Amino acid sequence: MFGYYLDLALRSFSRHKALTGLMVLAIALGIGTSMTTLTVLHVLSNDPLPGRSQMLFYPQLDPQDLDGYRPGVEPPGQVTLIDGMNLLRAHRAERQALMTGGSVPVEPPRGDVDPFFADARYTTADFFPMFEVPMRYGRAWSAADDQAKARVAVISRSLNDRLFGGRDSTGQLLQLGDSAFRIVGVLDAWRPSPHFYDLHIAGSYARAEDVFLPLQSALDAKLAINGSISCWGGYAVGQLATAPCVWLQFWVQLDDPAQAVGYRSFLEHYSQEQQALGRFQRPLNVRLRNLMDWLGYQRVVPSDVRLQTWLAAGFLLVCLVNTVGLMLAKFMRRNDELGVRRALGASKRALFAQLLVESGVIGLSGGLGGLLLALGGLWLVRQRPTDYAALAQLDAPMLLVTFALALGASLTAGLLPAWRACQIAPALQLKEA
Amino acid sequence: MQIQPILAALRKYRLATLLIALEIALACAVLCNACFLIVSRLRQTQIDSGIDQRALAVIKLSGFDEAGSIDLNARMLDGLRRIPGMQSVGAINAVPFGQHAGTAGITLDQAGQHFGGVIDFYLGGPGTFEALGLRLVAGRAPQADDFRPLNHFEPDDAPVMVTRTLAEHLWPGADPLGKEFWSDHDHFRVVGVIASLARQDGGEGGPETIQWSVFVPAQPGMYLAGNYLLRADPAQLPRVLRDARAAVVKIAPDAVLDNQASQTLDELRLRYFRADRAMAGILLGVIVALLLVTALGIVGLASFWVTQRSKQIGIRRAIGATRGDILRYFQTENFLIVSFGIALGMLLAYGLNLALMRFYELPRLPLLYLPVGALTLWCLGQLAVLGPARRAAAVPPVVATRSV
Numbered sequence: 001m002f003g004y005y006l007d008l009a010l011r012s013f014s015r016h017k018a019l020t021g022l023m024v025l026a027i028a029l030g031i032g033t034s035m036t037t038l039t040v041l042h043v044l045s046n047d048p049l050p051g052r053s054q055m056l057f058y059p060q061l062d063p064q065d066l067d068g069y070r071p072g073v074e075p076p077g078q079v080t081l082i083d084g085m086n087l088l089r090a091h092r093a094e095r096q097a098l099m100t101g102g103s104v105p106v107e108p109p110r111g112d113v114d115p116f117f118a119d120a121r122y123t124t125a126d127f128f129p130m131f132e133v134p135m136r137y138g139r140a141w142s143a144a145d146d147q148a149k150a151r152v153a154v155i156s157r158s159l160n161d162r163l164f165g166g167r168d169s170t171g172q173l174l175q176l177g178d179s180a181f182r183i184v185g186v187l188d189a190w191r192p193s194p195h196f197y198d199l200h201i202a203g204s205y206a207r208a209e210d211v212f213l214p215l216q217s218a219l220d221a222k223l224a225i226n227g228s229i230s231c232w233g234g235y236a237v238g239q240l241a242t243a244p245c246v247w248l249q250f251w252v253q254l255d256d257p258a259q260a261v262g263y264r265s266f267l268e269h270y271s272q273e274q275q276a277l278g279r280f281q282r283p284l285n286v287r288l289r290n291l292m293d294w295l296g297y298q299r300v301v302p303s304d305v306r307l308q309t310w311l312a313a314g315f316l317l318v319c320l321v322n323t324v325g326l327m328l329a330k331f332m333r334r335n336d337e338l339g340v341r342r343a344l345g346a347s348k349r350a351l352f353a354q355l356l357v358e359s360g361v362i363g364l365s366g367g368l369g370g371l372l373l374a375l376g377g378l379w380l381v382r383q384r385p386t387d388y389a390a391l392a393q394l395d396a397p398m399l400l401v402t403f404a405l406a407l408g409a410s411l412t413a414g415l416l417p418a419w420r421a422c423q424i425a426p427a428l429q430l431k432e433a
Numbered sequence: 434m435q436i437q438p439i440l441a442a443l444r445k446y447r448l449a450t451l452l453i454a455l456e457i458a459l460a461c462a463v464l465c466n467a468c469f470l471i472v473s474r475l476r477q478t479q480i481d482s483g484i485d486q487r488a489l490a491v492i493k494l495s496g497f498d499e500a501g502s503i504d505l506n507a508r509m510l511d512g513l514r515r516i517p518g519m520q521s522v523g524a525i526n527a528v529p530f531g532q533h534a535g536t537a538g539i540t541l542d543q544a545g546q547h548f549g550g551v552i553d554f555y556l557g558g559p560g561t562f563e564a565l566g567l568r569l570v571a572g573r574a575p576q577a578d579d580f581r582p583l584n585h586f587e588p589d590d591a592p593v594m595v596t597r598t599l600a601e602h603l604w605p606g607a608d609p610l611g612k613e614f615w616s617d618h619d620h621f622r623v624v625g626v627i628a629s630l631a632r633q634d635g636g637e638g639g640p641e642t643i644q645w646s647v648f649v650p651a652q653p654g655m656y657l658a659g660n661y662l663l664r665a666d667p668a669q670l671p672r673v674l675r676d677a678r679a680a681v682v683k684i685a686p687d688a689v690l691d692n693q694a695s696q697t698l699d700e701l702r703l704r705y706f707r708a709d710r711a712m713a714g715i716l717l718g719v720i721v722a723l724l725l726v727t728a729l730g731i732v733g734l735a736s737f738w739v740t741q742r743s744k745q746i747g748i749r750r751a752i753g754a755t756r757g758d759i760l761r762y763f764q765t766e767n768f769l770i771v772s773f774g775i776a777l778g779m780l781l782a783y784g785l786n787l788a789l790m791r792f793y794e795l796p797r798l799p800l801l802y803l804p805v806g807a808l809t810l811w812c813l814g815q816l817a818v819l820g821p822a823r824r825a826a827a828v829p830p831v832v833a834t835r836s837v
Contacts (some may be wrong), residue, residue, distance in 0.1 A: 022733050026726050033719065067540075067617070070548075105689075107498060117496060117689060214658035224496075232617065282614060304712055311467065314785075315719055315726075318459045322730035325452035384711055385704075420448065 001350075001358065009358035020362065023326045029365025030319030031406045032373025037305070037312040039374065039398050040381055043391045044205070044301045048192040052132060053291040055094075057252050058261060059267055062285035063244070063274070064232050076230060076287050077298070078200075078246040082247040083274075088124060092266045093252035094259070095130040100248045101122035101201045102218060104211050107175035108163055118159060119201070119226070120211040122218035128185075129152070130253050136160075138170035138185035141214055146183075147214045147419065154183035159210040160186045173184060174211070179221040188192065193391055194300045196291060198249050200228035204300040205388040263290045268401055316409070323362075323413040331355055331421035342426035355418035356411060363410020367403045376401065437493035439766050442595045446606035449734055454774035457810055460727045461640075461778025462785045463804040466574075467716045467723075469786070469798050474713045478706040480643055482529045482698075483596070483629035487564030487667040489698040490674045491528050492681060493758075494659040497688035497794050502658035505685060508660055521664040523561035526554070528662065530705035532694055533633035535586070537616045541603065545833075549614055553632040553646040554587065557662070558653040562594070564664040565630075567648065570597060572610045572815035575650035583656040587619040591649050598644035608721065621647070652714035659688065670697055724809075728817040735821035739828075745826055747832030755828040763822035764815060771814035775807045782806065 013020045047053050061083055063074035079087070084098040102120040129134070129139035137160075141152045153174050170270055174181045187208075194204045213223070219241065231245035240247065254260045267286040274280040283349055289297060331338075346354075374394065381392040394402075443450045497505055513522040527534035535554035541547040548567070557565070562575050571593070581588040600609035600623070612623045630646045651657050665673040674697055681690050696704075707834055739746070746759055786798040 019733055019737075021731050026729065027725060029722055103495075125823070258809070273471070304708065307470075307793060308712075308715060311463070311719055314459065314463045315723055318456055318463065318723055319726050320453055321456045321459060322726050323494060325456065325730055326733045328449055328452065329734050333737060333740065385707060 005354045006361065009361045010353055012221075012330075012334070012358060013361075016333070017325060019330050021304070022216025023323050023330075023362050024365045024369060026136070026319045026322045026326070027363060027406060027410055028369030028373055028411070030316035031367055031402060032377060033312040034309075034316045034405065035370060035374035035394075035398065035402050036377030036381065037309040038401070039378060039394055040305055040388075040392050041185060041301065041309045043193070043393070043395075044305055044388055045144055045295075046193055046391075047292060048194060048196045049131065049291065053225045055253050055296040057254055057263070057288050057290040058095075058291070058294045059252060059287075060287040061267065061271055063246070063280050065244070065281045067232060069282055071283075073285075075287060076246045078228065078230070079242050079248050080244065080246050081248060082279075084248045084250050084413070086214075086270070087145045087250055087252075090270070093263055094255055095126040095253040096251065097130055097249055098215055098250050099127060099197065100215070100225055101198055101209070101227040102213075103224045103226045104176040104213075105161075105306070106159075106211070107177070108370060109172070110163075113162075118210040119207075120223070121198075121209040122213050122215040122216070122223070122225075124215055126253075127212070130251065131192070134188035134191055136186045136188040137168040138183070140185050146214050146216060147221050149180045149215055150214060151179065151221070152214065153186045154185040154187060155183055155211040156208065156210045157189050174213070176223065178223070179223070181217070193388075194295060196295060196300075197228060197251060199295075201226060201297050204298075205386075205391060217286035236373055255372075260288060260290075264346050301379045319411055320413050323410065324416060327359060327362075327414055327419065330351070331417045334421070335424055338421055339424050339426050342424060348422045351422045352418050355421055356414050359410045359414025359418065360407055362414075363407045364403065366410060367406025370406055371399070371402050381420060439762065439769060443766065443769070446738070448671055449738075450773075453731060453734055453770050454777060456677075456727055456730055457771050457814070458778035458781055460723055461775055461806050461810055462781035463723055464720060464783050464809065465778075465798060465802045466789060467720050467781040468806070469627040470789075470795070471713045471716045473795065474709045474716075477492050478709050480631055481629050482631040482702070483565075483567060483627065484529060484631075484698070485664075486529075486698045486702060488664050489528070489564070490663045490670055490700070491525075491531060491678070491695060491701070492661045492663060492674075492677050492689040493508050493694040494681065494685060495691050496578065496588070497659060497753070499655065499658075499684065501687070502655045503653075505688065506653040506658050508572070508684050509681075511817045512680055513661060513663065513677055516673055516680060518665050518669040518673045519663060519677075520666070521560050521564040521662075523564055523596075523662050524558040524657050525561045525660055525662045525762065526556040526557075526651075526657060527633045528701070529631040529633060530698065530701040531633060534660070536633070537586075539614045539621075541614055543615055543620070544619060550642070550645060552599060552663070554616075555630065555633075555646060555648045555658055555766065556651040557582070557648060558651060558657065561662050562579060562648060562650070563603040564662055565648075567594070567630060568628040568768060569594070570626050570628050571608075572623070574625060574798075575648075580652045581650070582654055586656060587616065587621075590620050590622065591651070591771045592624040593621045593647040593650075594627050596627055596630050596644045596646055598629070598641075600626055600756025602645065611802045619696050621649070660768070669756065724813055727810075728813055731817035732769070732820060735767065735818050736824070738765070739825040742825075743828050743832055744827045744835075747830055747835075750830035751833040759826040759828070760822050763818055763825055767814045767818040767822075768811065771811055775810055778810075779803050779805070 001337050044186040060075040061079060063080055063083055088096055088098050100122050102122050103117050104120045105115055107115050111417060122145050125141055125143045136157055140154055141150065145152050160166060162194045169183050172183050173330060174183050192208060195206045229245050231243060252263065254263050267288060268284060271280055271284050271286055341351060378392045378394060382389050510522050513519060533553065535556060536551060539549040539550045539553065541549050560579050579592050581591065604612055609623050609626055614621050629644050630648065632643055632646050653723060663673065663677060678690060678695060749759065782803065789795045790797065
């Protein structure tokens with residue numbers, strides 16, 4: 001029966017070319033814009049570590065003094081070096097890493113490349129296993145290297161390609177300004193998106209860094225810090241280690257909810273302890289958000305992108321109402337044909353199915369047109385100078401969503417007109433014809 | 434034109450009428466709000482920076498040793514001044530539309546009880562106040578002894594110039610001259626009021642805070658180095674900037690030129706508002722597509738009606754109606770439906786605006802947009818129905834005599 005309905009649908013299209021074309025165009029425009037914006041929204045609200053993100057938490061403490069204190073304010077989004085090191089040493093989570101961004105002057109081993117600045121991340125050993133960073137050569141440094149302030153480094157695959165032509169460079173020396181670091185590992189391609197572990201550096205969707213160094217070693221070598229620094233009270237610049245400034249990110253891995261509850265009470269306990277010592281002056285104020293909650297709280301998805309998505313949804317709605325109207329016109333125009341079919345014995349249900357098949361075919365054609373438009377739209381998005389431009393690609397799930405949306409929309413649009421058209425009294429139509 | 438028969442005819446096609454009206458209503462709601470968004474975006478890009486933007490450029494260095502800041506400043510200021518066509522060079526911490534460097538919360542009392550807001554500090558060396566072209570409206574401009582060394586981020590007890598908008602926010606109705614404020618333990622005294630000076634990185638607290646900045650005279654040195662404001666004749670500025678970029682390699686081989694940030698202010702401003710202009714473009718695209726789809730919908734349904742009613746049209750023509758009567762019939766019918774849609778659409782537009790205000794900190798939709806939106810849709814409706822209506826008018830009276 002389905003094949004027959006399909007045949008009828010195609011015949012009707014060739015008879016009402018203009019009207020059918022209008023409907024396909026309307027659906028294609030609506031689907032095209034919606035899919036472009038939905039795809040951008042989809043890649044931007046992406047989970048950077050699927051399967052692990054619910055185990056990763058970002059603790060927040062409030063170490064500030066009472067200056068400008070207002071109740072109910074969120075604690076700062078980063079930690080001081082003192083608190084970071086205390087929490088790191090307490091070792092109360094499965095894994096924990098303290099980190100900050102930096103910028104290092106790289107002196108290439110070959111003379112034919114000019115020195116350049118590379119983005120760096122100064123962190124601690126658990127960073128790599130905790131975030132499941134893929135390794136191409138060698139391995140990450142160990143907690144013992146952290147302790148010993150060892151001059152070791154892990155570099156990105158692209159930097160390895162640039163400096164060593166892609167060969168296994170472990171054991172080689174990496175000259176950063178005046179200090180030399182021994183390369184112990186080379187990462188495989190890794191681009192977590194968003195750049196979840198530090199949202200303060202150039203855009204939330206920036207590329208991962210090229211050089212990874214043990215935090216203590218980098219501070220020891222006096223390499224430049226890069227990122228947001230927020231201070232209070234009297235302080236002296238240049239003494240970041242002891243100053244009342246928050247500038248580091250601290251991440252922990254807690255495998256189950258019980259551990260999370262335990263860690264939260266540890267944070268509260270730690271804050272109270274610091275209050276007793278007189279370091280923390282504000283009332284107890286701690287947060288423990290998991291990765292996705294943290295991204296949501298930090299509003300990483302630009303509000304413009306959300307606005308565009310709503311706009312496109314509104315546009316799709318207009319296109320749908322338009323399609324309902326046109327389908328109504330088309331189905332009503334075929335009263336004679338439907339009357340004849342009824343008189344020959346087709347049930348209302350059969351007519352309804354036939355008309356819905358027709359709507360579905362229109363929807364799929366519109367979906368195909370919409371897909372082309374969305375690919376064009378995404379190409380336009382990629383040409384724009386935003387840090388997420390390169391990410392705007394249609395993936396398999398979004399491809400499925402495109403056709404599901406097109407089919408769903410056209411079937412919904414077809415329901416009412418099809419139902420109206422089925423209400424025909426067979427005899428009456430025959431008489432008038 | 435009699436309205437009664439039209440309404441009677443429409444009652445027969447209630448569902449289709451309702452659909453067109455609904456489509457018009459949705460289009461009206463989206464149209465009004467999208468236009469409002471476009472205008473507010475474009476207005477943001479028009480803000481008064483308060484400086485002689487066309488004559489200014491910035492050179493930014495990084496990677497130098499902070500301990501050698503004084504020496505670097507001396508070399509840079511001297512070297513850049515030698516470039517032909519250069520009118521003035523000065524050390525400054527940041528410029529409007531550039532990377533932000535001095536943002537801090539301030540309080541109106543020393544104890545830090547009375548919070549004044551988060552504002553931007555422009556720390557400028559000698560000559561930068563004049564080079565920026567800031568317009569003084571009260572008090573005085575910086576004098577030679579105002580430029581004091583920085584002890585960390587700010588100089589001690591600095592005499593500063595605040596913008597008119599910020600003064601009005603901090604001390605409404607009062608004379609700002611002589612007033613004081615604090616940021617952590619730094620103390621500032623207002624000695625001058627400037628017409629405007631836009632913030633470095635836009636207003637975090639919304640568009641009304643975009644002018645919340647102060648100019649702090651400061652002596653170049655340890656914490657004020659590596660970022661230089663150049664002034665030249667606008668016609669010569671691109672060449673002067675090019676020469677300056679080339680000169681940096683020789684003047685300061687120990688530092689790295691930040692190519693991204695070393696630009697003319699015009700270029701920085703253009704880049705700063707790129708996202709807003711792109712958004713306005715996207716909105717415009719959606720509006721055009723929306724109007725197109727709506728028009729096509731009207732054409733489709735009106736054509737259907739004309740076909741359906743060709744017999745009635747024939748009868749009307751046979752009993753004396755002119756072509757004009759038929760044309761006007763369809764035009765009036767369209768006008769009625771669109772008007773109904775617009776009435777509904779205005780309510781929707783208002784509702785949508787409320788939602789946008791809630792989620793996107795957008796101001797209330799000015800009432801002016803509603804009649805403009807309505808007029809657009811009326812015109813669109815009339816244009817769209819013209820084709821089908823003319824076809825209807827062309828139906829010959831003889832159709833009435835045929836059986837179908």
